Each structure stands twice: as C-alpha cells, then as structure tokens.
Amino acid sequence: MEFTIKAGAPEKLKNGCVVAGVFSGGELSASARALDKAADGAISTILARGDLDDKAGATLMLHALPGLATPRVLLVSLGKSDALSDKAYRDAVSAAARQLGASPAEDAAFCLAEAEVPGRDLAWRLAQATQILLDSTYRCDELKSKRDESRKDVRQIVFVTRAKIDDNLKEAVREGQAIAEGMALAKTLGNLPGNVCTPGYLATTAKKLAKDHKIKVEVLERADMEKLGMGSLLSVARGSHEPPKFIILNYKGGKAKDKPVVLVGKGITFDTGGISLKPGEGMDEMKYDMCGAASVLGTFKAIARMELPINVVGLIPTTENMPGGSAIKPGDIVTSMSGQTIEILNTDAEGRLILCDALTYAERFEPAAVVDIATLTGACIIALGNLTSGLLANDDQLAAELLASGQAAGDKAWQLPLWDEYQDMLKSNFADIPNIGSKGAGTITAACFLARFTKAYKWAHLDIAGTAWKSGADKGATGRPVPLLTRFLIERASR
Known part of the structure; x- marks a missing residue:
C-alpha cells in the first residue's frame, strides 16, 4: 500500500x-x-x-x-x-x-x-x-x-x-508505515507455529533484520551462556532438543556517547509449562509466549525504517520450555548470572528465569533505561483483561513516559504497584529467592522477582500476557506493544 x-x-x-x-x-x-x-x-x-x-x-x-x-x-x-x-x-x-x-x-x-x-x-x-x-x-x-x-x-x-503539506506531515506518514511494518513482523513471528519459529529461527530473523538495516547483531550459543554463568536461563532450556540462543541487537542512531535504551524481550518459542505441565486445552496458543521477543524485533524494524536518532540495544533470551528427563523439576535450585540462587517451585514460571539473566547482562551497556516485555502472567489477564498491558517500574518518570506513549499510540498500559511490601511474598527456605510468590498478586510478585536483578539502572516491565494475541475466531498475534515502544523511543529521540 x-x-x-x-x-x-x-x-x-x-x-x-x-x-x-x-x-x-x-x-x-x-x-x-x-x-x-x-x-x-x-x-x-x-x-x-x-x-x-x-x-x-x-x-x-x-x-x-x-x-x-x-x-x-x-x-x-x-x-x-x-x-x-x-x-x-x-x-x-x-x-x-x-x-x-x-x-x-x-x-x-x-x-x-x-x-x-x-x-x-x-x-x-x-x-x-x-x-x-x-x-x-x-x-x-x-x-x-x-x-x-x-x-x-x-x-x-x-x-x-x-x-500546507510540509516535512512534518510527510514524516508522520512514514512513521505510521514504519510502525505498521514493525507490527507485521511481530505478528508473523507470533503466528508462526513452534516447529517453525524456534530459537534458531528468531536468531536468523534477527540476522536478516540486521543485514537489511543499520543494526549490529550477535548470537550467543549455549557454551557462551555457560561461560557467562547464565544458569537460570539455561535451566529452562534443559528439557528441549532445540538449542537456546541469546540474541543481541545494537542500533546506533544516536551520538556515540549517548547511553542506550535497552529492550529485553521474552523469547519462549513454545511453553508446555515443563514438568509443571499446562492443561492440553489451548496449549497451542503457547507459541505466542515469544511475543515479547517478537515485539523487540518489530520495534527495531520500525526505528531502523525511520532512522531514528537514538541508541537502542535489544536483548532476546530464547528457548523452548519442555518436559523431559533432563528438564528442571520443582524444588531444583539454580544459580543466575547475578549470583543469586533461585528455588524452582513451578517450572511454568519460566519467563522470569530467562529474563533475569538478560536483565543482569543489560548492566554492561550502562543503559539510560531498560524495558522488558513479556507474556509473563495469567494474573495480568485477570487483573486487566485483554485491552491493557500491565506496567511496573522502579522509576516513576520512566513509567510516566511509557504510559503517555501508550496513550498516544493507542496501545495502552496501566501501572501496578511495585512496593517493597510485596517483596515479602518472595521467600525461600533453601535459596535466595523462589521463582513464584505466595498466593495472590501474581503479576506484581513476578515483577518483584525481576526487580531483584535491576537495581543498577532505571527499569520498567511490560506484562503483555493479555494483549499480545487474540483467541477465538480472531485468533492471532496483535503486534503489541510495538506502537507503544516505538512512540516511547520517538519521544526519547526528540529530547
């Protein structure tokens, strides 16, 4: 068109x-x-x-x-x-x-x-x-x-x-085109089945995106992650025959010394729940558990298409979560890249296990801000339904920017509290932290878990479990939150 x-x-x-x-x-x-x-x-x-x-x-x-x-x-x-x-x-x-x-x-x-x-x-x-x-x-x-x-x-x-037709109006049309193209990429990746869109497929897609635009890409393999001590991420990958990948995208549109915004996307290309197996009904939709990763790739396509003057890093930890003889079990304890130990109480709370190592890795970029995007909790759907993404942050100004960007883009988010009192719901007798909290406030305690790994920078978490795809007759990925993220970066670039 x-x-x-x-x-x-x-x-x-x-x-x-x-x-x-x-x-x-x-x-x-x-x-x-x-x-x-x-x-x-x-x-x-x-x-x-x-x-x-x-x-x-x-x-x-x-x-x-x-x-x-x-x-x-x-x-x-x-x-x-x-x-x-x-x-x-x-x-x-x-x-x-x-x-x-x-x-x-x-x-x-x-x-x-x-x-x-x-x-x-x-x-x-x-x-x-x-x-x-x-x-x-x-x-x-x-x-x-x-x-x-x-x-x-x-x-x-x-x-x-x-x-009067001026450059501002022409740029607005180009912006709309770029966002739609980014959404299309995110949708397609989400809609592809798990036997096609594997961690390796995401890595290949990232490489093609980098080749087509001014983006640098690096893909870490299992051995690289082992050297880095990413024990939490690798624990999720143990049950799958598909090799895990850790994808690093680097878009340098800003000044050389400008600190980058880091986007971290959850890339579980299929989520069975692992040993804590999900019910069979509707499990086909767990191909959408990589929509956080898809939104990062879609956003990179949009900002590269616009040649946005900003530095952005994308981190995509990606693997399947499968049951098997070598899969992690409830009660296992793993060590994250940060050195914190994690007791696995439920293997279906795997998204936070791969994100926490990516969030630790993000520190090396000395970021201006970090935003992670994940189809993380069913509790977010209970709280907010399918219209609004959940937002939690350790910095109110960053949260306000994202909320305003969502409003402007028609891709809304709603902020939930991240108070210290909720951290008391994350206690383990045997490790530094469990991977799930006590009953209730599931979306908040999941973010509280991630917050343990984000103390070095300003950070926000977008839970897109209710907004990343639709079920029923209109079944399919939505491409969200590519519009929100792109608008956020446009505003940051214009500072």
Whole structure:
C-alpha cells in the first residue's frame, strides 16, 4: 500500500473511492459538505433517511452520486463533533479500512484526518490513519496451500488535506508505515507455529533484520551462556532438543556517547509449562509466549525504517520450555548470572528465569533505561483483561513516559504497584529467592522477582500476557506493544 498527501477538492477527485466523515445527527464534515454540494444535496437526502448510524465507526457506501468524478463515496460516522476522542477516531479509520478491503476500488482518497481530535494535531491523525490502514492489510497465510484471494486491498491511499503539506506531515506518514511494518513482523513471528519459529529461527530473523538495516547483531550459543554463568536461563532450556540462543541487537542512531535504551524481550518459542505441565486445552496458543521477543524485533524494524536518532540495544533470551528427563523439576535450585540462587517451585514460571539473566547482562551497556516485555502472567489477564498491558517500574518518570506513549499510540498500559511490601511474598527456605510468590498478586510478585536483578539502572516491565494475541475466531498475534515502544523511543529521540 502506497501513501501520498495531496491538497485538493474532494468533489473533483477521480479515485476509486472517496472516504469522508459524518458526525452525529447527519452533521457533515468539511469534505462531506463539499461532496454533498457537488452532488446537489444527494448525501444529505440519503442521511436524512437514517441509513447511517451515529456511533463512531458506522459506515455507508454510496455509488454513482451525481456530479462527482468518483464512483464511490464511503461515509464514516465520527460520533459527536464536540466529543471526538482518540478511540472514536481510530474506530472510524478502522471501519473505513475494513470497508475499503471489501471494495473493488484499487485506490482511495481519505479525508477523515481533517476531523479535529482534542489534543491531537494533523500529524498524529495522519500517522494513526497510515498505521491502521496498512495494518488492516496484514495476512498470515504463508503456510496455507492456497491463499485467500477474495480480499483485494486498496493499493494506493491519498490523504486529502487543506493544510500546507510540509516535512512534518510527510514524516508522520512514514512513521505510521514504519510502525505498521514493525507490527507485521511481530505478528508473523507470533503466528508462526513452534516447529517453525524456534530459537534458531528468531536468531536468523534477527540476522536478516540486521543485514537489511543499520543494526549490529550477535548470537550467543549455549557454551557462551555457560561461560557467562547464565544458569537460570539455561535451566529452562534443559528439557528441549532445540538449542537456546541469546540474541543481541545494537542500533546506533544516536551520538556515540549517548547511553542506550535497552529492550529485553521474552523469547519462549513454545511453553508446555515443563514438568509443571499446562492443561492440553489451548496449549497451542503457547507459541505466542515469544511475543515479547517478537515485539523487540518489530520495534527495531520500525526505528531502523525511520532512522531514528537514538541508541537502542535489544536483548532476546530464547528457548523452548519442555518436559523431559533432563528438564528442571520443582524444588531444583539454580544459580543466575547475578549470583543469586533461585528455588524452582513451578517450572511454568519460566519467563522470569530467562529474563533475569538478560536483565543482569543489560548492566554492561550502562543503559539510560531498560524495558522488558513479556507474556509473563495469567494474573495480568485477570487483573486487566485483554485491552491493557500491565506496567511496573522502579522509576516513576520512566513509567510516566511509557504510559503517555501508550496513550498516544493507542496501545495502552496501566501501572501496578511495585512496593517493597510485596517483596515479602518472595521467600525461600533453601535459596535466595523462589521463582513464584505466595498466593495472590501474581503479576506484581513476578515483577518483584525481576526487580531483584535491576537495581543498577532505571527499569520498567511490560506484562503483555493479555494483549499480545487474540483467541477465538480472531485468533492471532496483535503486534503489541510495538506502537507503544516505538512512540516511547520517538519521544526519547526528540529530547
């Protein structure tokens, strides 16, 4: 899908479809008014019949209106004109994307970005529209013997504006494209089955990404991890025939002396639970347990595509978690890279075991901040559902940055407490720390565990267990939190 920005009169456009907004009660947007005037009031007449619902995201496709060069006009409801929220705008753009995908139109003129959203400028509206429209074309059918040819997506989108077209607006469109491309990579990695997307596959993907962009990559093998003393990470890998990998990405877009932001992504490419075996129902979805790693790779693709002026390091500890004769057992004690010993009370709490060694490794980069991303706890789904990622941090300013970035990106997070009192729930009679806490506050105690390994720097943890993928009829990876992370890095780069 190609995007351009054009100043022009919508009523004179010859594109296969013109998309215009309508507010509640039939109130026409500026573009819709221009179209209606050229069509001798045909649009107003049709709306007066009540064919378009007032709810943001409702649509109505009109054909062959008199006086217009375009064969189709897609009207999209924006809700109340005095209450157009971020969500309502995104809902309207998403609805337009769906209808365009079902239309035979090969190109479209898009006028929805003219709608004023409180607190959001035109650049934000264009970036959001670009991201949503491009994301709507995503497919994961490479492993099907026959691909679905029924949907023919629009190939070209022209954003129509009355504003002066400057570099800021062009950059906004490029930003939306880059984020959508990063999300697509994260989605594909998540959606691929565990027999394809192995630790080795993630390493190969990282190498290809590095080759295509200005990124350095290093992949540590089992022997390298043994020399580093990564006993916690390697304990998880013991039950699998697939060799573990530790992937290090280095993007140097900033000044040489600038401290990097480090992103750490959990890369369990399939999680059976190990000896603490998960129930069989729904276990196929445990291929998504590497979505933290996928989001790091997707974010790197986005920032490299934008050539963002910032230094970023990506760390991806990756392995399978399998049962077997050599697998770790409940009651085993392992030694992490930090030297802290860990009592394994539940082998299904393995994500924190691989992350803790990666978080210790992150110290060597003297980071400006570290953010880990992990499908870590089912408790987070109980607490926040599937709409919001969990956020915990040892620095309130860093947490505030991530929360604001999530709001702006439409990829929201919610902060949970990381108070010292919760650390009392992590006690072992035989080791420095157990890998699970006492009953309750599962998301918080998991973060408390990780906090033991992050005292040398500012750190935040994103629990994406509820947001990384969808189940049911819409089953598939979401590409989150690539938008949040990319927006966070964009803001950091602009300091």
